[in-house]
Amino acid sequence: MFRSISTPSFSAFRSLRLLILLPLTFLLTACAQDQYLFLDRADLAPLQKQMAEQQLAITALRQQTQEQFDLLETRQQLRQSDLNAQLQEQRALIKKRPAPVVEPRNRLNTQAPAGGRYQGKLVVGELEPVYLAIPGVIYEARIDSGAETSSLHATNIERFERDGERWVRFDIEDPNHEKPITLERQLSRNVRIIQASADESERRAVVELPFMIGDHRQSAEFTLTDRDQLTYSLLIGRNVLRDVMLVDVGRENVTTLPENLDKVGDSDE
Structure with missing residues (x-):
């Protein structure tokens, strides 16, 4: 080592x-x-x-x-x-x-002469008393220039034939009694109404009735329909207003019916 x-x-x-x-x-x-x-x-x-x-x-x-x-x-x-x-x-x-000067609703227009006429036409308000000569009752009617034809509240509407002519039987309200009034009138024509709330059209009877508004007296066609859901039983449309009346929607009860209504009857037909 x-x-x-x-x-x-x-x-x-x-x-x-x-x-x-x-x-x-x-x-x-x-x-x-x-x-x-x-x-x-x-x-x-x-x-x-x-x-x-x-x-x-x-x-x-x-x-x-x-x-x-x-x-x-x-x-x-x-x-x-x-x-x-x-x-x-x-x-x-x-x-x-x-x-602005506000004119009362029921005051006559100062431009309209006494008697409720203007340029020869009867001045009416939104609501007026209307005398139906047949059957002889007074309704508070609504004046509606937007409606083409006047209409009357009627129930139990029944069409039938008499002497080869078409007639219709219906009930209307009596403003003075609870019991309705039954009328029979010759059928003028039928109209079909299509409402926005209904899918199908409604066939309504049209009859001619004599009536008075103020001192104006004539006969006109009225569509028979159930107006129970509406306020007024009678509606006056353009078929009555045209050429004979002027509407002032800011007034009511402008006209006055004559006292001798009992003398008004079928002579208007």
Whole structure:
């Protein structure tokens, strides 16, 4: 076996080698770290510059937005001031105008001569008393210029034939009694009515009846229909109003029936 040799020269050499290697190691390590730090800082510089530019752009955008908002607010205030001024002017003009004269509903038009006629035509209101000579009863009738044909509330309507002619039997209300009045009249014609609330058309009988409104006396066709859901049993339409009456919808009960109604009868037919 060999024995390890240890001499003073060899130990000194080893110590010197360690003293040289250690500083070199530290020096190389430091250089590497400085290189990495330098590269990182070089990479961050463009980013920092870009962030600064974006911050400036954001600040400029905020300032521009605030300026636009201030401009809109100013315009709105000016517009509101103009509207208030116009409103004050309108109120001042309204106060200067004279108050309108309201004519009572039942007062005759001053342009219509005494007797309730104007240019030869009978002036009627929205509601008028109407005398049906047959059967001799008075109804409060609604005057409706929008209806083509006058109509009368009737129930138990029954068509039949008499002497080869078409007739119709029906019941009407008696304003003075609870018991209805049964009438038989010759059938003038039939009409078909299509209502918005119904899918099928309704076939209605039409009869001719003599009547009076004020001092006007005539016979006209009336459609027989169930008007139980309506306020008025009798409706006067354009077939009566045309060429003989003028309607003032702002008035009621303009006409007055004569006292000798008992003398009115079938002579109108």
